[in-house]
Amino acid sequence: MNKRTALYENHINANAKMVDFSGWDMPIHYGSQLMEHRVVREDCGVFDVSHMTVVDIRGQDSQIFLQKLLCNDVAKLTELGRALYSGMLNHEGGVIDDLIVYKMEEGYRMVVNCATREKDLEWIRDIADSFSVVVLERPEMSILAIHGPNSIDKVCAILAEEDAAKVKSLVNFKGVLCGDWFIARTGYTGEKGLELIFPETFAPMFWEKLMAAGIKPVGLGARDTLRLEAGMNLYGQDMDESISPLSANMEFAVAWEPTSRDFIGRSALTELKQKQADGNLPIMVGLVLEDRGVLRAGLKVITDKGEGVITSGSFSPTLNQSIALARVPQGCTQCHVELRGKLLPVLLGKPGFVRFGKKVFQS
C-alpha cells in the first residue's frame, strides 16, 4: 500500500483527486488545477508536501561535512534560520538532488525530494562516515507550503501572537523556530509565502484552521505549473545525475569561492566550466509558444545551433499560453518546436516567466 501523509483524510474530505507520487498517495487537484493555480497567484493556497524528506545534520563537523557534500557553501548561512538552495552533486558533477538547507541551532536542516529519498540518504550517510556528524531523518514531520500574496497575513492571523510576530519579521529565505515548529519564508511558486515544518500530530487540526481562515487547498498539479512559471527546476525532469548545474540554470547555487573548498563534483564542474567558456555546453532556457498548443517535456527543439529538448512544458495559466524549460545549444538565437508535424516558432529567453503575479519573461 502507498504511504500517506497525516493529512490524507483531510484531502479526501476536501474532494481531492489522489494519485500515486513516488509511492505516496498525494492530491493532484481538488477539482480544478487552474483555479488552484490562480488562487496562489492572487490570494493564498496551501500545499501538503509532507512526502518530502526532512534530514537534520547535527554534530561538530556539520558545517565542514555540508561544505563537502553540497555545491553551494553553507558558510554563507551566517545567522540562525537562514536558508540556501543547493545541489548535491556526484563526482562527475551531475545533480544527485536539489535541496534547501537551513541553519539550525544544533546544526543544519535539509529538505530533499521525495522521489530521491533513498539514494539521497544512502549518499549522505556514505559521505558522512568520514565526519563527526549525525544524519537524522525526520519522518514524523509534516510540511505545509502556504503561498500567495495574502499568505503571510492569513497564516499570522491564526498563529499565537508571539509566533505571528516572529513570522512577520522574517525576510525572504529566512526561517524561525516557534517551539518545535519551524516556519520559513521559502517556497516553490514564485509568490510570497511560508513553509512550515512541524510534528505531524498537529497537522489535521492545523489544516482545518487554515481551511476555516479561507486558505484553499492546492494540489501537486498546480504546484507544477506554478514552479514552471517561476522558472524553478523539477528534479528528475529538468536535471538528473547526468546533468550538471551549469546546464540546469543552477550555477547561481554553485559557490566557486573560496577555491580551497573541495566540494564533491568540483573538479568535474571545473572542466565543464571550461567547456562552457568554449561555447560547447548546453544551457537551460525558457520558451514561450505564441501559437495555440501546449509544449510538453521530451519535445525536440530545433535551433540555429543544433537540436535541444524540452525538459518541462505546460500551459501557463497566468500568461494564457504555453511555456517550457528546455536545454539547448549555447548561443542559439532562433528556436522552433515540432508539434504534431508542424514547425512552430517559440520565443527564447531566460528561464522564469512569472514572479509575484506578474510576467517577467523577456525574449
Add this chain to the structure above:
Amino acid sequence: MSKIDQYKFTRSHEWVRVNEDNTATIGISDFAQSALGDIVFAELPEVGSEVKANESVAIVESVKAASDIYSPLDGEVLEINSVLGDAPETLNESPYEDGWLFKIAINDVAQLEELLNFETYQNLYK
C-alpha cells in the same frame, strides 16, 4: 436539455447526438473531461472537411496531456463550436451540452449501430 439516452458513445470516449435534420453533434464524455483535467485548447477540424470514422480529427489539450479525438462517424464537418476558442473550460463544465466539439452531416446511418448506449459505455469504465 437532451437526455443522456439520446447519446451514443465510442470506446474512445466521444459521444454522438443525432439531430432531427440527419446531422450529428459530437463531443467528449464527462468521464473523458474529468480524466483529462482542466482543458486549455481544442484544435477542431475545418468546416467543410470530410472526416472518417475512427480517424483522428481533433485534439483536446488539458494542462496534463494532449488527447486525440476520433470521429465516431463518416461525414462532412458543418460547424465547429466557436465558444471553445475563448472558453475551452466549457468542455469541462458542460461536456454534453455547451462543450460540444463539431457537427457533421451523416454519410452512413448504419455506422450508428456500432456505437454504445450510455449504460454500456458507463459499464466499461466502472
